[in-house]
Amino acid sequence: MKEIDRTRLKEVVQFIRSHVPQVVLSRLEPELAVIESYIINARPARIALVGRRGSGKSSLVNAIFGEPRAETGAVLATTPAGTWYQYEGSGGALEVLDTRGLGEGGRPEGAEDEEAVAANLKAVRDRCPDAILFVIKAADVDVWIHEDLAQVAALRDAIARRHRTRPPVIGVLTQVDLLSPADVATPPYDDPEKQANIALAKEKLAERMALSLEQPVRVFATSAYMRYRDGELVVDRRWNIDELVAYLVETLPNEAQLTMGRVAGVRSAQMKIAGALIQSTASAAAAVAATPIPLADMPILTAMQVLMVTGIAYLAGRRLSREGAMEFIGALGVNVGAGFALREVARGLSKWLVPGGGSLVSAGVAYWGTYGLGQAAVAYYIENQPIAAARKLLEQGREKANSLRKP
Numbered sequence: 001m002k003e004i005d006r007t008r009l010k011e012v013v014q015f016i017r018s019h020v021p022q023v024v025l026s027r028l029e030p031e032l033a034v035i036e037s038y039i040i041n042a043r044p045a046r047i048a049l050v051g052r053r054g055s056g057k058s059s060l061v062n063a064i065f066g067e068p069r070a071e072t073g074a075v076l077a078t079t080p081a082g083t084w085y086q087y088e089g090s091g092g093a094l095e096v097l098d099t100r101g102l103g104e105g106g107r108p109e110g111a112e113d114e115e116a117v118a119a120n121l122k123a124v125r126d127r128c129p130d131a132i133l134f135v136i137k138a139a140d141v142d143v144w145i146h147e148d149l150a151q152v153a154a155l156r157d158a159i160a161r162r163h164r165t166r167p168p169v170i171g172v173l174t175q176v177d178l179l180s181p182a183d184v185a186t187p188p189y190d191d192p193e194k195q196a197n198i199a200l201a202k203e204k205l206a207e208r209m210a211l212s213l214e215q216p217v218r219v220f221a222t223s224a225y226m227r228y229r230d231g232e233l234v235v236d237r238r239w240n241i242d243e244l245v246a247y248l249v250e251t252l253p254n255e256a257q258l259t260m261g262r263v264a265g266v267r268s269a270q271m272k273i274a275g276a277l278i279q280s281t282a283s284a285a286a287a288v289a290a291t292p293i294p295l296a297d298m299p300i301l302t303a304m305q306v307l308m309v310t311g312i313a314y315l316a317g318r319r320l321s322r323e324g325a326m327e328f329i330g331a332l333g334v335n336v337g338a339g340f341a342l343r344e345v346a347r348g349l350s351k352w353l354v355p356g357g358g359s360l361v362s363a364g365v366a367y368w369g370t371y372g373l374g375q376a377a378v379a380y381y382i383e384n385q386p387i388a389a390a391r392k393l394l395e396q397g398r399e400k401a402n403s404l405r406k407p
């Protein structure tokens with residue numbers, strides 16, 4: 001992925017691994033693996049969309065991007081089943097398996113359906129979807145969808161057999177703008193009658209999916225309609241897409257979370273991912289600090305913090321680079337020294353974090369220093385707050401750390 005300076009970041013991880021003594025490394029490795037999975041192994045999410053033609057699969061993809069990426073409406077019934085598409089947005093990519101549902105109008109039943117099912121099953125053999133979205137028009141929850149759901153189950157089971165993992169299945173009701181009363185077509189749909197119908201449709205779909213799939217399923221009611229004229233968004237009926245994305249992100253493997261959070265630009269999801277990343281990095285920092293590693297622990301802590309800041313910046317749509325993270329740390333008032341060498345940064349941070357300039361830091365200081373830096377990065381990159389506000393959060397982490405040092 002061009003947005004990630006993977007080689008340089010791998011160097012940072014390599015630096016950590018080669019400078020930490022074996023005893024510490026065994027304790028550190030689980031946290032390091034988490035950080036690595038989020039950042040170094042970041043990749044596009046792979047989403048399988050199951051739903052009839054015209055249910056709104058392509059529109060959902062566009063709503064997630066917030067940009068027209070997938071072709072809607074005009075897609076013919078002859079669209080090949082079981083095809084993976086890679087959509088590129090300004091924030092990154094998403095891989096979508098566009099399966100064809102069963103029982104579509106205007107298409108002969110029978111042999112062709114079997115072919116489509118086989119093609120879908122083959123598509124998941126090569127590439128494992130991270131999640132399956134069952135997409136259905138809200139007005140269709142009463143129609144016969146038994147075969148559609150059987151196909152979802154078959155896909156899920158095929159993935160489980162082949163890849164030894166069970167992807168989450170999420171129900172997505174689309175086109176709730178058209179649900180009765182149809183004149184309440186513009187979000188937020190707070191008309192009580194509309195609300196009641198939306199709730200009813202959700203309940204029905206959840207019930208039917210739980211029955212067919214033999215597992216409870218989360219259902220989201222959405223509308224995804226966007227109309228562009230001359231490249232301008234003239235109608236925007238997107239509703240509840242953010243909630244769907246936030247939930248989807250939670251269910252994704254670490255490797256796919258950062259890119260998904262970045263692609264969709266959903267702040268609540270970004271905050272959640274950043275929180276997990278900060279937690280792991282702060283714990284890792286505490287583990288390093290708990291065992292004194294003379295002279296080397298500050299550079300190691302710094303290397304981890306650089307990774308963390310880099311990940312948060314990427315999540316927010318910035319380029320993921322080691323230099324960018326160091327610039328940010330420098331802008332916070334930490335003396336990063338000339339040349340942005342890890343060792344220089346470390347020396348600067350060391351003086352700043354541990355008044356008096358020692359090279360050994362306690363676990364608590366390492367934890368809260370890292371935590372504060374993470375909060376500062378969230379404020380600056382995700383919440384677009386000024387650097388002064390970010391500095392204040394870092395200061396709070398420092399105060400917390402200092403309070404731990406008092407007898």
Ligand SMILES: Nc1nc2c(ncn2[C@@H]2O[C@H](COP(=O)(O)OP(=O)(O)O)[C@@H](O)[C@H]2O)c(=O)[nH]1
Pocket residue numbers: 051052053054055056057058059060071072073074075174175176177178222223224225
């Ligand atoms: N009113 C409304 N129309 C929608 C919505 N989602 C999709 N559509 C329309 O339904 C038609 C089919 O949508 P599309 O995304 O191409 O469905 P797909 O075949 O499942 O990919 C298009 O004309 C879309 O504009 C929605 O939430 N509300």
Ligand SMILES: [Mg+2]
Pocket residue numbers: 057058059071072073075
């Ligand atoms: Mg489509």
